[in-house]
Amino acid sequence: MGKYLVKLKPVESFFFGGERGFDFYENDTKAKNNIVKSKEFPQQSSILGMIRKEILVLNGLLNEKWDYPPHEKEKMEQLIGKKSFNITNPTDDFGIIKTISPVFMVQETQSNDRFLIKIPKDHNQNKDSEKYDPLNFNDSKGSYLKVKTNLSKEVYLPVNFDSKKGLSEDFLDIETGEILAQDKVLIKDSSIGIKLDDNHKTQNYSLFRLERYKFNYDKNYEKSNKCFGFILDIDEKDQPITFNNYKNIVNLGGESSYFSMSFENINFDLKDKVDFENKKNILNEPYCKIILLSDTYISKDAYEQNCIYSISKKIDFRTLSSENYNSNKEKGKPYYKRFEKSKNRYSLLEKGSVLFTNKDRYHELIESINNSNFQKIGYNIFI
Template identity: 25%
Template sequence: MKTYLAIMNPENPYTFSTDQKSRYDDTGETPTGKESYYIESKKFPEQTSIWGMLRLLMLEQAGLLHSNFDYSEQESESIKELIGAESFDFSSKGEQDFGKLLSISPVFLCEYGDNGEVQYIVKNPKCNICKKGFSGLSMKEICGETDYGTIHLPDKYEGKTGPAEGYINLTTHKCYSDDDLFKRVVQTGNRKNKNGNLIDKAQKSKAFFRRSEYVLKKGERSNRCFAFFVKTNDVILRDDIVTVGAGKNIFSIRFVEKEEDLEGLVRKLGDNSSQVWGYALSDIVLQEVPKYDDFVMVDMRFVRNIITKAYKDKLSYHSRFSRTPERTVLIQRGSVFYNNCFKISDDEAGKSKNLKKLGYNKIIVIGGDNK
């Protein structure tokens, strides 16, 4: 088995789609999300986007990628052995086989200087009560009665301040806001057909759009990139240029053979604390909105899974893609859980091991004896 630190640098401003504009052209598919002339972007790629990019890269580097996606039976077997026979599916109840691509970690930010030192930046735990470092929120020993039942309550909590936001450097414990790390760029354009004409002349207003994009800001003495760990069954990954997401964002990617050390650095946040809590290093995938039996600080969002159909079905390019109408519940990274709230069962976590392979459902226990 080989483990790599993958460092992914955006070559241009990037955009990662939300539920907006989720209908694919030429499919006749009913829209499943909001349609707006203003297209918003997420700051981070989805784990599924990283997974799809890696599968495509492995095919390309193995010489098994055809532009027309038309393969012989022997080539199809080689592809199945390398990356598995099917795409990831949130709703799959059985364990999926992804060939020699074993797993990836949650995506995070990294910054590295001229000396080659790499430092990791993750979502600031919502329980951080220090603005220039890290100090975790402690719970009172005695429980209190609330509208949600009898639960532990914070010892010192400023309601007007609210939960911590932004990001934290796991080496220096320096905190960053979104504006410290990301620059937002707004592009204006119009949708045209292959002949260069507006798609809808009768309703020209529908042809125009505005799209937000992001650029990673450089540090004072360092560059910032996206990063993640990837494990393969002895597949050698080489530096390359890749596209990520439906927007075909261009990234340069390099692979450094290195043992995973991200989780250990996260646990060090609790080195000086006896309080035990769970930290969502990744997004947590659930089948429904959970009910908690103790104090939590969480944000939630929803996603839809993209399903791809094989080339052998003889469909046009866009017709091979569709978004599931059902939305999956995600607790966002950076959320924190006290006492037993972070012990999510396999049934609640998606009924399979597939989620953890893609870097979802990674909860790190911090504090107490978890050094």
């Protein structure tokens, strides 16, 4: 096995698209949108596709026309699997790719790398605390409020969370618990323009704004000291070529977003860095708490039956797939034009969401989140 810390340093500002572009479909009806905003993180399925492509590049197997003889197809299937990620397929195989961690942010310093994630959503943005305490709803004084719902159920609400203040958009150093304000990590990079038709004339409602992101770099530090990162477990045991010290420029996301990618051998996992991981096991109060380190898929029934209370946000998710191995109609089409967007749209709980349950429902909720198909590529990771 080879375990790598993969870093993605943006060449310029970057854009990660969502469900709504300038033209999008809502209830099968085409709609217009004049303001398009980037997401802060790329989708895990995009990271998977990027790594699969790089494996082919590393092994000299990427053909732009995707026109391969049988023996090369067999080699490709051994390296990256047969098909793209499918949310409904519980047995996805991606060849030598074993696991991908959730994407986080890396702040490089002269001594070591600091790993940053979105702060759990039970922390309010206006609180004075400089550090995050995962048990802030449940201290020795019993800082929770017991209320009864319309269904005569008892619900314990965390007192230290004030819903009127909204959800924090800050970041958290997962080793020290230090909180970094969002604008200390990311800066919005907006551009405006006017759309023209094929005759180079102004269209109606043609004014648009595109909001990208760039990292807020420390001007006192000699190099660009923030980037994206994730941990890749890959089976290189029988491979003559490895990713050790491999570098490349890759395209990830939209609007011509390019990144400098590097690989570094490591011997730790993401959860090894989470200093507050074991604290959740000492809860002796009526509630158990689950923090989502990644975007997470859970069925509506399991969520409603076992999650008594949550502080969360949802994001839309739709896969891209390319059945390029067996489809004659795709023969000769360039690699980048062979992808088709799934017709099914799903809702995921956004990373940083916090779920509360009681001891009776805790294991059922955990079981519904544990999904090896998702966890293999960095979804459904929690503590």
